[in-house]
Amino acid sequence: MRFWKVQAAGNDFILFDRRCEPEEDWAALAPRLCNRHTGVGSDGLLILLPSARADYRVRMFNPDGSEDFCGNGLRGVGRYLHAAGIFAGDTLSLETFSGERRLRYLPRPGGAPEITVNMGAPVWNAAAIPARAPADPVIGVPLQVAGVELTVTSLSTGTAHTVIFTEELPEDALFFAASPAIEHHPWFPERTSVLWCRVEAPDRLRLRIWERGVGETLACGTGVCAAAAAARHHGLAGDSVRVFCPGGEFEVTREGEALWLRGPAEIVFSGTLAPALLRGELAG
Incomplete structure (x- = not known):
């Protein structure tokens, strides 16, 4: 299974582009893959999927297998989509665990664009x-x-x-x-x-x-x-x-009422997971 390692200010993720692939049991895989000794190692998994109501859907899983929402993860996905030539527009909509979010690409002379994400309004209730x-x-x-x-x-x-x-x-x-x-x-x-x-x-x-x-x-x-x-x-x-x-x-x-988050995001490397890791045979 192909993956990309992305990071945003040290917040690192394992990204899977599954727009044309079947879903996996990501909650079960997350503890195994995020383990920094026996897996790839990361703060979470990012799953890029098709969406019927936005440009794409993104699921995020913590190392303990719980599903969550992550602004840095969204910017990491945005960086991947731009670097891979999958998306070349100025704004992008993503369906998430916490509703739809929008990304903006801000051009930088001689470098990759900066990415800002609309994090929505804070909730106090x-x-x-x-x-x-x-x-x-x-x-x-x-x-x-x-x-x-x-x-x-x-x-x-x-x-x-x-x-x-x-x-x-x-x-x-x-x-x-x-x-x-x-x-x-x-x-x-x-x-x-x-x-x-x-x-x-x-x-x-x-x-x-x-x-x-x-x-x-x-x-x-x-x-x-x-x-x-x-x-x-x-x-x-x-x-x-x-x-x-x-x-x-x-x-x-x-x-x-909305908060916009701006900061660094980059692709670190890509690779292919060993089948034994996916089956849990390498987990300590």
Whole structure:
């Protein structure tokens, strides 16, 4: 089975172009293929499929097999479609787990175009996140986890995120104790990603990221947008903000109610999976 490895600011994915091929049990394959020791290794799978209502359909699976939505993954797909000569227009529509999303190609002299994706409007309603916190919306609510009290703000930008504003990003001890505890907290029946956010200026944020179903990641497109939206809601940032993740820099711009995400995306390599890996015979 042919695949492409794509990455966006260190957020890496295994991409399968299955527009003319039958579906697989991707939820079962994801843990095997995403394993960085016995598989290809990635933060998730991207499946490119035909769509009856958009240009293409994209499914995304986390390493634990759960299906999700990912802005960086969409930009990786957009990069593949352009590089392979499959799509040469200026805008592209993609059917996703979280509804239809639009991509824009922005020309760059002498280089591949930059890709921005419309991430839609942030959702604050607790039932839609979903969240079962004692407040609705979940904005600036105290939460006790891992022996500390944190002030959290939860929202959805296509997937659930919980933002914690801090003067300094957490050290490993706090990060690795509190982040998974928040992800699996009873407030979040479908779990939540966790974003530790330092506001360096009204137009500059810095993140440390824990993604649900993955763990710590170098970047997260929906998370970047969630942090920008939460910072704006709290009066800490404006309509346009640069967000720095360990893997790279993003720009989030508000247009009307929608957030547009802009950042790097590239194809790293392509290859063919060994049949034994697909059958699970190489898994450790």
